[in-house]
Amino acid sequence: MTATAKLARRACYRGxxxxxxxxxxxWDPVELLVLEERNQQNFRNKDRANHKxxxxxxxxxxNVRLLQTSPRxxxxxxxxxxxxxxxxxxxTHRDRTSRLFSIVENRVHFVNPVE
Structure with missing residues (x-):
C-alpha cells in the first residue's frame, strides 16, 4: 500500500x-464501528493504531469501540x-441497473475525509 493510499484510508476512517x-x-451516535479485517497483521495493527x-x-x-472482522x-x-x-x-451507465442507487439514495450520506 502506498503512502498516499495509507493517508487516504486514515482520512476516510477519521471522517x-x-x-x-x-x-x-x-439517529443516535454510534459507539461500535465494525471494520473489515485486513489480511495482514501489520495492517490490522495499523487500523487499531489509527483508531486509538x-x-x-x-x-x-x-466510548467508540472498533471491531475488526470478516464479511464471512x-x-x-x-x-x-x-x-x-x-x-x-x-x-457510468444508462441502463436499467444504473437505477439501483435510487433505491438507497435517500439513505446515503457523503462524508468529507478528515486530515
Whole structure:
C-alpha cells in the first residue's frame, strides 16, 4: 500500500468515525464501528493504531469501540461495496441497473475525509 493510499484510508476512517460518533437527524451516535479485517497483521495493527490515535485526540469518542472482522462472519460488511458499486454505476451507465442507487439514495450520506 502506498503512502498516499495509507493517508487516504486514515482520512476516510477519521471522517466517517467523527460523523457516526456525532449522530445525526433521526439517529443516535454510534459507539461500535465494525471494520473489515485486513489480511495482514501489520495492517490490522495499523487500523487499531489509527483508531486509538483518533480516540486519544477526541475525548468525545472515548466510548467508540472498533471491531475488526470478516464479511464471512458479518455479512453487512458487504453493504458498502454494494452501495458504492450502485452509485458508480449510476454515474457510468444508462441502463436499467444504473437505477439501483435510487433505491438507497435517500439513505446515503457523503462524508468529507478528515486530515
Amino acid at each position: 466517517i468515525t467523527l460523523e457516526l460518533a456525532a449522530g445525526g437527524e433521526g 490515535e483518533l480516540v486519544s485526540a477526541n475525548p468525545q469518542l472515548r 462472519y458479518e455479512h453487512l460488511l458487504w453493504l458498502p461495496d454494494v452501495v458504492s458499486s450502485a452509485y458508480r454505476r449510476s454515474l
